[in-house]
Amino acid sequence: MIKKCLFPAAGYGTRFLPATKAMPKEMLPIVNKPLIQYGVEEAMEAGMTNIGMVTGRGKRALEDHFDVSYELEHQISGTSKESYLADIRNIIDNCSFSYTRQTEMKGLGHAILTGENLIGREPFGVILADDLCVGENDSVLMQMANIYAKYRCSIVAIEEVPHEEVYKYGVIAGSELEDGVYVVSDMVEKPSPEDAPSNLAIIGRYILTPDLFDVIRDTPPGRNGEIQITDALQTQATKNMVLAYRFKGQRFDCGSVEGFVKATNYFYERWKEKEGA
Numbered sequence: 001m002i003k004k005c006l007f008p009a010a011g012y013g014t015r016f017l018p019a020t021k022a023m024p025k026e027m028l029p030i031v032n033k034p035l036i037q038y039g040v041e042e043a044m045e046a047g048m049t050n051i052g053m054v055t056g057r058g059k060r061a062l063e064d065h066f067d068v069s070y071e072l073e074h075q076i077s078g079t080s081k082e083s084y085l086a087d088i089r090n091i092i093d094n095c096s097f098s099y100t101r102q103t104e105m106k107g108l109g110h111a112i113l114t115g116e117n118l119i120g121r122e123p124f125g126v127i128l129a130d131d132l133c134v135g136e137n138d139s140v141l142m143q144m145a146n147i148y149a150k151y152r153c154s155i156v157a158i159e160e161v162p163h164e165e166v167y168k169y170g171v172i173a174g175s176e177l178e179d180g181v182y183v184v185s186d187m188v189e190k191p192s193p194e195d196a197p198s199n200l201a202i203i204g205r206y207i208l209t210p211d212l213f214d215v216i217r218d219t220p221p222g223r224n225g226e227i228q229i230t231d232a233l234q235t236q237a238t239k240n241m242v243l244a245y246r247f248k249g250q251r252f253d254c255g256s257v258e259g260f261v262k263a264t265n266y267f268y269e270r271w272k273e274k275e276g277a
């Protein structure tokens with residue numbers, strides 16, 4: 001039902017410098033696949049084959065990755081290495097890609113608003129590729145699309161985090177509507193542990209309704225002087241319903257070195273099984 005997925009990917013990735021000096025953070029590989037490809041595969045699995053990316057300076061490799069590489073494909077055609085490109089080829093054949101640039105880093109809310117011209121007036125998914133998610137059965141975005149089909153409102157994915165780590169996240173308060181689904185009553189961006197309304201932290205998966213673009217336009221800069229999606233969603237929650245969904249599966253915070261290494265170890269085990277190594 002939801003066809004479009006937006007990937008805000010304009011951030012500098014300073015935590016991975018110098019690796020990210022000339023290369024987008026989203027192109028960092030977990031084993032042999034860049035982070036962004038895991039994200040696009042998740043969107044595709046949820047039926048969102050119309051992919052929009054909000055990029056910035058130095059991010060051209062993202063566009064090249066989702067394009068055909070004739071020379072390379074010609075070179076390895078008919079060899080055992082051809083299979084290495086099967087997954088990306090499948091993505092290119094089944095998805096369409098469009099790009100826009102965020103010229104100033106004014107925050108995630110601003111990045112999403114920059115993507116408005118790629119989305120138009122329809123509900124859409126959002127994936128932050130540095131949060132790498134492995135769904136229990138369905139992918140996390142697919143689980144959220146199923147909830148959207150029932151309630152037709154904006155949904156944020158949440159996870160329980162240790163109380164002392166809430167300052168890294170947007171945190172929600174809400175009442176449980178059904179197992180793992182909360183009606184949001186409050187949302188705070190990066191609260192101190194004393195001020196946090198819970199330890200339910202928002203992670204990088206959203207389904208958003210297009211009226212949120214208008215709300216973001218009217219949202220002043222918040223925490224760190226950035227236009228925060230959390231603030232816009234808090235406004236939307238007071239006008240309409242916003243849901244938070246405790247997804248089934250696990251998430252690796254690949255925007256941090258620790259999470260990146262954990263994801264690498266996890267996917268290396270999977271890779272070994274697949275390769276029979």
Ligand code: UTP
Nearest residue numbers: 008009010011012013014015105106107108111
């Ligand atoms: P982060 O807070 O992880 O920032 O952004 P970052 O710049 O990517 O990484 P560090 O902290 O410098 O290491 C969360 C997500 O929001 C996007 C980023 O690309 C990332 O996917 N984002 C953030 C934008 O696209 N534009 C912004 O202005 C801010």
